[in-house]
Amino acid sequence: MTYNNDLYYQIKPYLNQDETLLWTGKPAGNAPIQNAPFLVIFMIFWFGFAVFWTVSATAAGGFFGIFGIFFIAFGAFGFYNAIFGQNRVLKNAVYAVTDRRAIILTNGRNGINCAEYIFANLPHISLESVNGTRGTIRFVQNTMQYDYYGGRRYHHNHSTAWHTQTAFIMIEDVHSVYRLISEQIGR
Numbered sequence: 169m170t171y172n173n174d175l176y177y178q179i180k181p182y183l184n185q186d187e188t189l190l191w192t193g194k195p196a197g198n199a200p201i202q203n204a205p206f207l208v209i210f211m212i213f214w215f216g217f218a219v220f221w222t223v224s225a226t227a228a229g230g231f232f233g234i235f236g237i238f239f240i241a242f243g244a245f246g247f248y249n250a251i252f253g254q255n256r257v258l259k260n261a262v263y264a265v266t267d268r269r270a271i272i273l274t275n276g277r278n279g280i281n282c283a284e285y286i287f288a289n290l291p292h293i294s295l296e297s298v299n300g301t302r303g304t305i306r307f308v309q310n311t312m313q314y315d316y317y318g319g320r321r322y323h324h325n326h327s328t329a330w331h332t333q334t335a336f337i338m339i340e341d342v343h344s345v346y347r348l349i350s351e352q353i354g355r
Contacts, residue, residue, distance in 0.1 A: 179264045182271055182282050190352075191265040191345055195258045196302050196338045207250040215243030263336045265348055270307060270336070283334075287353045295346050296335075303342035305349065306335040 175192035183189060222236025262273040270285040285307040296304040339345060 175262050175264070178262050178273065179271060182264075182273065182284075183266065184268075187269075188267040189264060190267060191263075191348060193263045193336065193339045193341075193345070195261055195263075195336075196340055208247070211243060211247040211250050215240065215247055218243045258337055261337075263339065265345065265352070267352060270349060272336070285334075287349070287355070290353055293346070293349055293353070295342065297338070298342060301341055301343070302338050303346075304335050304337050305339070305342060305346055308334075 175194065176189065179189070179192060218236055218239035222233050222240055224233075225236055226233030258274075260275045264271040264273075269287055272283045272285075274281045274283075290307055292308055294306045294308065296306055298304075336342075336345065
């Protein structure tokens with residue numbers, strides 16, 4: 169496999185000296201992103217109730233309805249982010265596979281966010297939403313959670329929740345990248 173030279177220069181500062189870059193990529197240009205339906209529905213209800221409350225309070229008289237403007241703005245902003253927020257984050261995302269780890273770079277409010285998934289710590293990966301040559305590769309990591317019962321510490325392994333930054337979302341040539349990562353995990 170090869171990598172894109174333009175993406176190489178974006179990922180280079182995050183590589184270790186003795187690490188070999190095997191692949192770079194980005195989400196497909198018009199990748200359909202699944203939004204969290206619960207969040208969308210919640211924000212619709214929030215916005216609707218905020219508008220209803222503000223109109224009712226304003227109709228009752230006085231300046232009490234002005235306080236609802238903040239809740240309307242919050243509802244509109246939350247609804248917009250629930251629908252378009254993930255697309256905005258993924259627009260400039262950069263993915264990379266090295267001989268030791270998978271790297272995801274995203275643009276945050278205060279700069280670039282870098283998430284890494286070390287192959288030695290990955291129990292498995294999954295292939296999802298495959299449509300032709302495009303698809304999503306999701307990384308599953310085990311986390312150690314400690315619980316305390318009666319002054320004693322017990323640990324349990326749990327899989328982390330799946331979020332935007334735990335996957336190569338809608339990449340081209342997904343089967344080849346999946347095999348490449350599987351080979352690296354198997355070493």
